[in-house]
Amino acid sequence: MNKTQYLYAAYVVTWVVHIAYLGYLARKAARVRREVEDLKR
Amino acid sequence: MKTAFIVFSLIVFALLTNGLYQALVAAPTEATMGDVQRIFYYHVPSAWTAFLCFIANFVASIIYLAKRNQKLDAFAFASAEVGVVFCTVVLLTGPIWARPVWGIWWTWDARLTSTLVLWLIYVSYLVLRRYATGGQTATIAAALAVFGFIDVVFVYMAIRWFRTQHPQPVVGGGQGSGLHPAMLHALLMNFLAFAMYAGLLLWLRYKLERTSHLVEEAHAARAIAGDAR
Numbered sequence: 001m002n003k004t005q006y007l008y009a010a011y012v013v014t015w016v017v018h019i020a021y022l023g024y025l026a027r028k029a030a031r032v033r034r035e036v037e038d039l040k041r
Numbered sequence: 042m043k044t045a046f047i048v049f050s051l052i053v054f055a056l057l058t059n060g061l062y063q064a065l066v067a068a069p070t071e072a073t074m075g076d077v078q079r080i081f082y083y084h085v086p087s088a089w090t091a092f093l094c095f096i097a098n099f100v101a102s103i104i105y106l107a108k109r110n111q112k113l114d115a116f117a118f119a120s121a122e123v124g125v126v127f128c129t130v131v132l133l134t135g136p137i138w139a140r141p142v143w144g145i146w147w148t149w150d151a152r153l154t155s156t157l158v159l160w161l162i163y164v165s166y167l168v169l170r171r172y173a174t175g176g177q178t179a180t181i182a183a184a185l186a187v188f189g190f191i192d193v194v195f196v197y198m199a200i201r202w203f204r205t206q207h208p209q210p211v212v213g214g215g216q217g218s219g220l221h222p223a224m225l226h227a228l229l230m231n232f233l234a235f236a237m238y239a240g241l242l243l244w245l246r247y248k249l250e251r252t253s254h255l256v257e258e259a260h261a262a263r264a265i266a267g268d269a270r
Contacts, residue, residue, distance in 0.1 A: 003077040003141045010080040010137040011065075014087070014130050021126045021242070028249055035256045 046244070053241050056234035060086075060227075068227035080138040085212075086232040087130040088156075090239045094124030095163065095193045097243075102186035105179065114179045115254060117186060119246035121166050123239050128160045143206065151199040152207035159196050162189040 001009075064082035071078035101117035104110070135153065136146040147153065166189065169182050200209055211218050212228070220228065 001141075003075055006137055006141045007077050007079055010134040011061075011083060013133045013137065014083050017126060017130050017133065018238075025242070025245055025249065029245075032249055032252050032256065036252065039256060039259050 049237075049241055049244070053234070053237045056230075056237055060231040060234035063227035063230045068224050069221060071224075074142055077138065077141050080134055082227050082231045084131060084134040084138060085228060086235040087127045087134065089232055090235040091124045091127035091131060092193055092197065093236060094120045094127060094239055094243070095159075095190060098124060098163075098186050099190040099193070102183035105183045106187070111179075111254060112251065114183070115250040116243075116247055117183065118167075118170055119243050119250055121163050121170075121186065122246055123242045125160065125163045125167060126242070127235070127239065128156070128163065131156060132160055148206045150205040150207055151203040152196065152205045155192060155196045155199050159189075159192045162192055 060082070064079050068079065068082065070076055097120040098117050101113045101120060105113040105117060135156075139148075140146050162185075166182055166185050169185065170178065173181070199205060200207055209218065211220055212225070
């Protein structure tokens with residue numbers, strides 16, 4: 001790997017972590033929304 | 042509230058886009074390391090943002106222990122989780138930067154080791170929150186957060202107290218330290234972007250935690266009402 005590839009790897013890894021966390025939050029939000037709907041019924 | 046969230050999200054997106062431009066295009070190339078030094082503009086602001094989250098967790102935990110307010114407990118939990126995300130980024134980007142510059146991925150110096158310990162402390166906090174049962178979980182987690190925060194201070198001071206492989210501070214490091222103004226601008230722009238992004242995540246996570254808690258309380262109330270019948 002040359003130095004520029006390490007640079008891109010660091011930036012890609014950063015955004016993979018953040019996107020994975022956003023995905024986790026989206027799944028959690030959908031579950032909570034379902035639970036709220038169940039309670040309303 | 043929904044409009045405010047959308048406006049805040051758009052501002053954060055614009056700041057992150059600007060931060061990326063500042064880091065990869067606007068900041069000058071460092072003389073000895075070359076382009077790989079640009080990892081600095083994500084690595085350092087991520088570390089500072091993680092510190093901010095852990096400070097928020099510490100303050101909320103102390104007030105929670107004094108007042109036992111559920112909102113503060115939810116805020117402490119949310120700030121620890123967001124802090125762990127940013128600390129994970131620090132622990133991943135650090136070795137990727139170290140490999141081409143130091144020739145090694147990792148070394149057990151005071152800064153690196155204490156940062157790994159910091160990550161483990163807050164992951165333990167999250168595991169405790171996730172899997173512990175019983176009424177004292179929030180109190181035990183708050184106590185862990187208060188003692189765990191000591192390591193935040195240690196991580197920050199490690200490169201000032203010890204001779205480490207990790208570089209000495211370039212911002213706030215006293216005489217001889219400092220950055221080219223364009224580099225400092227790129228660093229601060231990325232810190233602003235990451236801090237605002239963390240604020241957005243914190244807002245989202247706190248709302249989710251509060252709603253989950255209210256749903257649990259409603260289920261419990263229903264169960265009690267069912268038993269009473």
